[in-house]
Amino acid sequence: MALLPAPLEQLILGLERLPGIGPKTASRLAFYFLKAPEEYASDLAEALKAVKSGTAFCQTCFHIMDASRTECQICADEKRDKRTICVVEDSLDVLALEKTVGYFGQYHVLHGVLSPIEGIGPDDIRIYELEMRIKTEPVEEVIVATNPSMEGDATALYIRQRLEKYPVKLTRLARGLPVGGDLEYADQSTLLRALAGRQSL
Amino acid sequence: MALLPAPLEQLILGLERLPGIGPKTASRLAFYFLKAPEEYASDLAEALKAVKSGTAFCQTCFHIMDASRTECQICADEKRDKRTICVVEDSLDVLALEKTVGYFGQYHVLHGVLSPIEGIGPDDIRIYELEMRIKTEPVEEVIVATNPSMEGDATALYIRQRLEKYPVKLTRLARGLPVGGDLEYADQSTLLRALAGRQSL
Numbered sequence: 464m465a466l467l468p469a470p471l472e473q474l475i476l477g478l479e480r481l482p483g484i485g486p487k488t489a490s491r492l493a494f495y496f497l498k499a500p501e502e503y504a505s506d507l508a509e510a511l512k513a514v515k516s517g518t519a520f521c522q523t524c525f526h527i528m529d530a531s532r533t534e535c536q537i538c539a540d541e542k543r544d545k546r547t548i549c550v551v552e553d554s555l556d557v558l559a560l561e562k563t564v565g566y567f568g569q570y571h572v573l574h575g576v577l578s579p580i581e582g583i584g585p586d587d588i589r590i591y592e593l594e595m596r597i598k599t600e601p602v603e604e605v606i607v608a609t610n611p612s613m614e615g616d617a618t619a620l621y622i623r624q625r626l627e628k629y630p631v632k633l634t635r636l637a638r639g640l641p642v643g644g645d646l647e648y649a650d651q652s653t654l655l656r657a658l659a660g661r662q663s664l
Numbered sequence: 665m666a667l668l669p670a671p672l673e674q675l676i677l678g679l680e681r682l683p684g685i686g687p688k689t690a691s692r693l694a695f696y697f698l699k700a701p702e703e704y705a706s707d708l709a710e711a712l713k714a715v716k717s718g719t720a721f722c723q724t725c726f727h728i729m730d731a732s733r734t735e736c737q738i739c740a741d742e743k744r745d746k747r748t749i750c751v752v753e754d755s756l757d758v759l760a761l762e763k764t765v766g767y768f769g770q771y772h773v774l775h776g777v778l779s780p781i782e783g784i785g786p787d788d789i790r791i792y793e794l795e796m797r798i799k800t801e802p803v804e805e806v807i808v809a810t811n812p813s814m815e816g817d818a819t820a821l822y823i824r825q826r827l828e829k830y831p832v833k834l835t836r837l838a839r840g841l842p843v844g845g846d847l848e849y850a851d852q853s854t855l856l857r858a859l860a861g862r863q864s865l
Binding site: 468471473478483491493495496501504505508509513515527528553555 | 667668669670671672674675678679681682683684689691692693694695696697698702704705706707708709710711712713714715716717718719720728729730731737738754755756758759762
């Protein structure tokens with residue numbers, strides 16, 4: 464016997480497909496929609512429908528942008544340093560770096576990392592487009608800012624191999640103890656990296 | 665400078681309003697929708713819009729049901745014991761109890777608990793309707809199955825005061841160690857309850 468009405472079941476099943484949302488959370492969210500004002504559910508429904516048609520990817524750096532633009536705000540900004548490209552995995556990484564207010568160059572969003580297990584190869588992410596930018600733009604430095612994970616590191620190595628024939632400086636973000644972190648709780652490999660990268664006081 | 669396109673910002677803001685979803689999770693979910701097939705977002709949007717119009721509350725027990733029904737499946741089931749009513753906080757509790765396959769009576773969904781801090785009094789939850797059922801239905805036992813929390817306990821006490829003038833047996837779910845739990849990790853009050861409620865071996 465199905466104990467929940469079909470429209471509610473439908474919503475719970477839809478919410479369960481979201482990453483990090485299990486059956487319990489999906490039920491809780493669905494009931495929240497039931498109790499919330501009608502406008503909330505319908506506004507969110509509209510936002511869901513609009514998100515794909517209203518957005519596009521910048522054809523230079525592949526950062527997400529308003530569909531009405533021809534290039535993203537960062538690429539269009541004449542004041543930004545055209546000689547540096549920071550390579551990131553996705554658009555959220557661009558936001559994180561912009562929040563630091565400490566980087567003024569360009570970006571290049573790969574939209575993924577190399578992952579043989581998931582069948583993601585160099586042609587599935589925006590590496591070819593990165594190479595084309597190195598060839599045609601006045602780039603002097605490429606900062607590879609993929610995540611400090613196994614896949615992120617493999618992707619960084621692959622990018623190095625692919626770009627070392629060009630006259631550009633290739634760098635990678637520093638590894639070490641996170642600010643505010645505790646030496647006692649740092650994992651072994653972070654500590655090893657922090658040791659190896661030690662700087663004069 | 666807004667770094668995300670407006671339709672995406674809109675979606676993130678909408679998702680952030682959900683209980684238990686913070687700004688980071690909201691961004692992650694919004695980007696998931698961007699990458700997922702178009703049908704997924706539009707199906708979920710439809711489900712969101714349909715959930716309120718497609719569902720209703722049973723006018724006897726207030727459990728959620730399909731809007732096309734006149735009473736819920738449990739109330740409509742002639743085989744269920746009409747002499748017992750189990751009082752719960754919300755419809756998800758009905759599902760949890762039904763999953764035990766160990767209860768065959770009726771339910772009564774309060775849709776909340778008494779909470780002076782949040783300004784929720786007896787008239788804001790379905791207590792009056794419960795009293796009316798005690799008066800008109802052949803009820804012999806009321807099992808108060810509100811959560812074992814401060815509010816749940818206060819609600820149970822209030823229900824006892826309100827119903828003790830009627831010739832019904834009032835019971836509350838047992839407290840004690842959860843099955844599979846560990847004595848060492850049980851909190852003090854659970855352990856005290858388990859001791860007080862000890863049973864002969």
